Amino acid sequence: MNELTRMRGKYVIAGIGHTDFGKLPGRSTISLNTQACKQALIDAHIEKSAVDALFVKVPTSAKEFMYGQKLAEAMAMKPKLGGSWDQGGAANMALISNAMAAIETGQCEVALVCYADNPRSGSRQVYARPRGDDAVYGWFSTAAGYGLIHRRHMIEFGTKPEDFAQFAMASRRHGALNPKAQLKLPLSLEQYMNAPMQIEPLRRDDCCLVSDGGAALVVMSAKRAIELGVPNAVPILGLGQGQTSAELPVRETLTSTEAVVSAKTAFKMSGFQPKDIDLIQIYDCFTVAGVMTLEDYGFCPKGQFGAWSKGGYLEIDGALPMNTSGGLLSETGMPGLQLIIEGVRQMRGVANLQVQKARNCLISNQGGTMHTHATMILGRCHD
Amino acid sequence: MTEFPRPDVTDTSRTFWDALNEGRLVFQECEQQHRWLPARDFCPNCLSDQFKYVNAAGRAKLLSWVVYNSAMNDAFKEQVPYNVALVQLEEGPKMMTNILAPNDELKADMDLQLEIVNQDNFKLAKFKPILK
Numbered sequence: 351m352n353e354l355t356r357m358r359g360k361y362v363i364a365g366i367g368h369t370d371f372g373k374l375p376g377r378s379t380i381s382l383n384t385q386a387c388k389q390a391l392i393d394a395h396i397e398k399s400a401v402d403a404l405f406v407k408v409p410t411s412a413k414e415f416m417y418g419q420k421l422a423e424a425m426a427m428k429p430k431l432g433g434s435w436d437q438g439g440a441a442n443m444a445l446i447s448n449a450m451a452a453i454e455t456g457q458c459e460v461a462l463v464c465y466a467d468n469p470r471s472g473s474r475q476v477y478a479r480p481r482g483d484d485a486v487y488g489w490f491s492t493a494a495g496y497g498l499i500h501r502r503h504m505i506e507f508g509t510k511p512e513d514f515a516q517f518a519m520a521s522r523r524h525g526a527l528n529p530k531a532q533l534k535l536p537l538s539l540e541q542y543m544n545a546p547m548q549i550e551p552l553r554r555d556d557c558c559l560v561s562d563g564g565a566a567l568v569v570m571s572a573k574r575a576i577e578l579g580v581p582n583a584v585p586i587l588g589l590g591q592g593q594t595s596a597e598l599p600v601r602e603t604l605t606s607t608e609a610v611v612s613a614k615t616a617f618k619m620s621g622f623q624p625k626d627i628d629l630i631q632i633y634d635c636f637t638v639a640g641v642m643t644l645e646d647y648g649f650c651p652k653g654q655f656g657a658w659s660k661g662g663y664l665e666i667d668g669a670l671p672m673n674t675s676g677g678l679l680s681e682t683g684m685p686g687l688q689l690i691i692e693g694v695r696q697m698r699g700v701a702n703l704q705v706q707k708a709r710n711c712l713i714s715n716q717g718g719t720m721h722t723h724a725t726m727i728l729g730r731c732h733d
Numbered sequence: 734m735t736e737f738p739r740p741d742v743t744d745t746s747r748t749f750w751d752a753l754n755e756g757r758l759v760f761q762e763c764e765q766q767h768r769w770l771p772a773r774d775f776c777p778n779c780l781s782d783q784f785k786y787v788n789a790a791g792r793a794k795l796l797s798w799v800v801y802n803s804a805m806n807d808a809f810k811e812q813v814p815y816n817v818a819l820v821q822l823e824e825g826p827k828m829m830t831n832i833l834a835p836n837d838e839l840k841a842d843m844d845l846q847l848e849i850v851n852q853d854n855f856k857l858a859k860f861k862p863i864l865k
Binding site for chain 1: 737738739740741746769770771777796797798799800801802803804805806809812814815817819826827828829830831836841842852855857859
């Protein structure tokens, strides 16, 4: 057993919390984060005083200096360590990993990991930002970067709009069945094909929601969870990460990322292979991101998503249920924590669309224009 | 009319933009023949600071592109629908650019020729298809 595999199941997600998702005008990110942290502490059945580390993913739309410390102050906490971390949507799992490492080295015992943002009622400017000096060519926005990857995927593999639609339809079907989802509208192929294209080749339903909201979770060792009487701790069986270039022109390829490395690490830690996974929560900020994640992880042969996923393979009654609460396309556009929280609910057996007899759940997070990637595998509560 | 965005011309990138203003597209090459864009003070591969600027021949291939049907900056409002493309120079480095052709004539991996054009009295490296 090596250092990596020794960590399998040693750490748990002890509690989860989140605010409503959607449009929450007037709510600051500090307010949303505080509410989510409060809920996570209640869910973990622990006192605030048990927490000695606070790791925050920086609010995407409104970065602030010393944000982590401001949040700690709002909760009258004096964490031994913490702060805000800027790594896009893979930051959630990076912070869980940082918390595990800090606990492992004796720097803290119980960590809160949280995120909140309010781009729906606040500013969406960050998503339409100029992309460096290339703005001289009209190169603006996060979406356009994904559009460039989406087109290259079509060029290299012949991926069709109908294939990307199949991904969106799975997330949207599950979101429509989630009473707490921001977008409760199932998607038909016809609706997908006929929707406007703001930045071609992306169609409206290839793109995730923009949402206000906050979410939090509590990380500690499995041993500490028993000592503190945490009732529903969910073990972390695998975790991995990988990163590639910030901008697209310097990447060797547009159609694969370090998601490959991230998954390899997580699978190795867990001892699982793709065929052992019972359900998945895949970061679907754009459909191509989800499709490429499934390919890079080894679930789907490269370039064959359409044939692989047909017949509802990724839907609740299919072989590999995906995004059972709706993902970023349907539940909330929040960058990733909602996927981890749904994974925890599934492993507790209390999800809205519960996958019966699921013994594990794989979750992906990613950030920027597929710059950063993280993979986590959770095991069943009380196993 | 709203002015187009300008690049942030720094000590690092000045040589690149000055060359373009003189009608040359340049990239950097270190002593180990690593080649790169955009401009940097060190080779991103071997971290060497011993490099030269090389004139690109001007041939490139179209790797991918998007078409904006609405502008995210007022300066581009009148250009909608406009394309932004990723191209690879025949010497290796890749860059973002615009293709000077109708959007529906763009084809994957099509051959391109450099055309340096003025935008608000600032020179930019754009490309046009090589017609066969």
